[in-house]
Amino acid sequence: MVMSLLYLLKKYQQVKGYRSPFAGRFLRSPGQSLNRQIAKINDEIIIHLVWMITVPLMLYAYYISLLHFGTSKPSITILVLTIILGVGFTVYCLINLIKHLNLRRTYQLGYEGEVAVGQELNQLMRDGYRVYHDFPADNFNIDHIVVGPPGVFAVETKARSKPTSTDRKADAKVKYDGNCLRFPNGTDVESLEQARRQAEWLSKWLRRAVGEAVGVRPVVALPGWFVERTASGGIPVINPKNFRSIA
Numbered sequence: 001m002v003m004s005l006l007y008l009l010k011k012y013q014q015v016k017g018y019r020s021p022f023a024g025r026f027l028r029s030p031g032q033s034l035n036r037q038i039a040k041i042n043d044e045i046i047i048h049l050v051w052m053i054t055v056p057l058m059l060y061a062y063y064i065s066l067l068h069f070g071t072s073k074p075s076i077t078i079l080v081l082t083i084i085l086g087v088g089f090t091v092y093c094l095i096n097l098i099k100h101l102n103l104r105r106t107y108q109l110g111y112e113g114e115v116a117v118g119q120e121l122n123q124l125m126r127d128g129y130r131v132y133h134d135f136p137a138d139n140f141n142i143d144h145i146v147v148g149p150p151g152v153f154a155v156e157t158k159a160r161s162k163p164t165s166t167d168r169k170a171d172a173k174v175k176y177d178g179n180c181l182r183f184p185n186g187t188d189v190e191s192l193e194q195a196r197r198q199a200e201w202l203s204k205w206l207r208r209a210v211g212e213a214v215g216v217r218p219v220v221a222l223p224g225w226f227v228e229r230t231a232s233g234g235i236p237v238i239n240p241k242n243f244r245s246i247a
Contacts, residue, residue, distance in 0.1 A: 027132070028132070028134040028135070028136075029118070029133055029134065030114045030115045030117065030119070030133040031110070031111040031112075031113075031114035031115050031118070032134040033134050033141050034107050034111040035111055038104055038107050041100050041103055041104045041107065042104070044096075045097060048100065049093075049097065051089070052089075052090055052094065052097065055086070055089045055090075055093075056090055059085055060082075060086070062082070063078070063079065066078065109159045109161065110157075113159020113224075114133070114134070114144075114157045116159075116224070116240065117155065117221045117240040118131075118133050118144060120223075120240035121144055121146055121240065121243060124146065124148065124243065124247075128148065128149070129146055129147065129148035130146070130147040130148070131144065131145070131146050132145040133145075135202075137198070137201055138201065140198070142156075142198050142201075142202060143155055143156055143221075144157065144221075146243070146247075148247060150247045151215060151217055152203075152206070152216045152217070153216070153218075153247075154195065154198045154199040154202045154216050154217070154218050155220075155221050156191060156194055156195040156218070156220050156221070157221050157223065158188070158220060158221070158222055159223060159224075160183060160222070160225070162224070162225075163184050163185045171184055172224065172225060172226055173225070173226045174222060174227055174228070174237075175230050176227055176229055176234070177229075177231040178231050178232060178233035178234025179192070179233075180192075181220075181222075181237065183225075191220050192220060192237075195218035195220050195235060196218045196235060199216040202216045203215060203216040217235070217236070217246075218235045218236075219236045219238065219246065220235065220236070221239070221240045221243075222239060223239065223240055224239075226239060227239060
């Protein structure tokens with residue numbers, strides 16, 4: 001019933017013809033795509049919560065109706081089937097609920113990471129830089145693009161949870177040898193490759209847009225982490241507070 005009412009309300013608003021008073025397109029904010037994904041996940045969580053509560057109640061009401069208002073007493077088979085359906089559906093909804101909660105936690109971490117990096121990069125605009133967030137590309141988004149006197153940078157944000165131990169300083173350190181990121185709880189190579197691919201895509205896109213070659217430097221930003229260089233080479237990997245060190 002609740003879902004039906006929400007659906008009818010949405011259709012009513014569409015038929016009514018409401019439209020936004022804003023004609024122009026807004027600049028995208030940090031983590032905008034992730035924020036939309038989080039909103040969709042929240043909708044799924046609400047749906048599964050509603051179904052997990054209402055379906056067992058409906059099955060219970062159905063059995064009670066048969067018991068008190070039916071022409072004959074329901075058999076034990078109907079009782080068993082009703083219980084199995086109720087328990088089975090509840091377990092199904094619970095599994096999906098846990099899956100969506102875990103997914104939301106991952107997206108929330110990514111969103112907060114992009115906001116943290118975006119806020120640091122926005123400080124560069126006081127020095128004449130241009131900063132663009134959540135730039136839409138071919139089936140992916142570039143987290144941040146920085147344009148300034150030193151050149152063009154495609155910044156890939158990686159938000160990663162820290163382990164907890166007695167040595168909080170070591171827990172916040174990632175070692176980088178130019179080829180691999182070594183965190184206290186694992187390694188990461190894909191982020192470096194992803195940043196390179198996105199920088200190459202942006203370079204080609206800018207070439208088509210302006211009619212001449214534009215070099216784009218890939219950067220990986222790790223908010224909340226201290227990056228320790230153990231060898232030279234490789235693309236820049238930084239804490240976003242230290243962006244000026246590569247610009």
